[in-house]
Amino acid sequence: MSLRADELVIDIPGRASGTPLSLAFNGGEVWGILGPNGVGKSTLLQTLIGLRPPRAGQVLLDDRPLPRVPRRTRAQRLGLVFQEHQDGFPATVLETTLAGRHPWASPWRMESADDLARARAALERLDVMPLADRQVHTLSGGERRRVGIATVLTQSPQVWLLDEPTNHLDLHHQVAVMGLIRSLAEEGRSVLMCLHDLNLAARWCDRILLLFPGGDACWGPARDMLVPAVLEGLYGQPLRSTELDGYPVFMPA
């Protein structure tokens, strides 16, 4: 089970070209995608899950081109935590989370006890079970974020794509979500996430993909990529760094 990008160029309006990405996202690894605003991090995730067509190259799921994989299979294997909560119709937190079972359920059956148990466990895991009967649109940004992650946890895909999963989260819940992501990788799942927090990336990512303005990209083990010289060029921001418990720590200079 794997997701691969094969000579993939994402389609950013107005951008002439870009480094073709040839990457394999193997089970057990956590990838962090870093880059300044508007560089195409979200677009890359949406291209990898098939929401947008690439400009060139292709995405392969289990060695099959993504458009040839049936929708339902795709939805069973790939999950995406969106950056912003979409404006949906009124629904409760539990109903929203249960939608994650959609790719697995037959259209002729109601949700099974197992579906319900998974949704409840996911809400429990993200610390939002007390909100289960609340309307989603009445929640705070951080609570919605956790409901979004709980929905994908209920979906239980092999490959997780997360668009800034720690947005709106308080420090404790940021760490809890990173702990969840590590445990997903330990179960053999692949995780790719866009991040803006260098310290979270340094602490929890195995591999890093850097996307530069203009379309260049480079990638490698976190330890090699997360060095001040490279990151200062990436963000155009001088940095200071030190090491703590074996992990690099960054601070804007």
Add this chain to the structure above:
Amino acid sequence: MAVSDLLRPLLLLAALSLLALLASVSLGSADLSLGQTLQVLVGGGSDLDRTLILDLRLPRSLSAFATGGLLAVAGALMQVLLRNPLADPYVLGLSGGAAVGALLAMLAGAAGVLVSGSAFAGALLSTFLVFGLARATGAWTPARLLLTGVVIAAGWGAVMTLILATAPGRRLPGMLYWLMGDLSQSGRPWPALSVLVVACALLLPLGRTLNVLARGTAQAAVLGVAVRPLEWLVYLTASALTAVAVTTAGTVGFVGLIVPHMLRLALGSDQRLILPACALAGGTLLVVADMLARTVVAPEQLPVGVITALIGVPAFLFLLARSR
């Protein structure tokens, strides 16, 4: 949600529907007792009672039921499609097309089936006009579809005013009645009723997919929903149901707006429950409204749309205030 959670409210609504139909065929310019009504329905009763109920009141009440059910289901579908709880079946300009069709037929002196057929043609024309324009402009969003519909509706409104302004005076009352919803012409309930039953049967397996679509198109797409075909299916189905309803009874307002909204406040937003509940509750509401329209100022009859508006507006405002 378990199956029993679905059945309990639906059985309750079905019981209410039967009660409303029973009351509706009993009451009118000549009131019958419940006993007389039941006698007729099981095959007995006097000839006069039989004619009154079986030939006059029952077809009209069933037409009212079908119209209300169709409008409420169409409203619920439009609301999911546009992800706007305040959308109604007419929001995309369909009623305007139907009205222009009907008024043109009346202007030409036609009556009965010709008016209905012309209204249906107008509704379809409007549907395809909005469909075509929204599609021609590339990727559509609910907002784009809504704006196209609103502009088309405004256009129809101008044409309607033109027809009303130039129509001979003797045709005006019939035209105005049609515009406010009129069940007195609807003698044959079966086409609308069968469309309602078939639509509910077809929509039931789509219920959970519609729940996912209600979470937003991108979310639905990553959960394996073929979003664009589903959206067109929902749009065309809602339009067809509305067209049949408008053809049966003219443009009856508020049913497609308030019934789904009230049901969601009472029962939650699971489409598997809401869609069949809309069919039953919308039908019941219009049967009651039509009964009132026939009896309040008897022997005069009011357009049923006046009654739905009089019931609908305060009920809607009350629910809206309470839901906060």
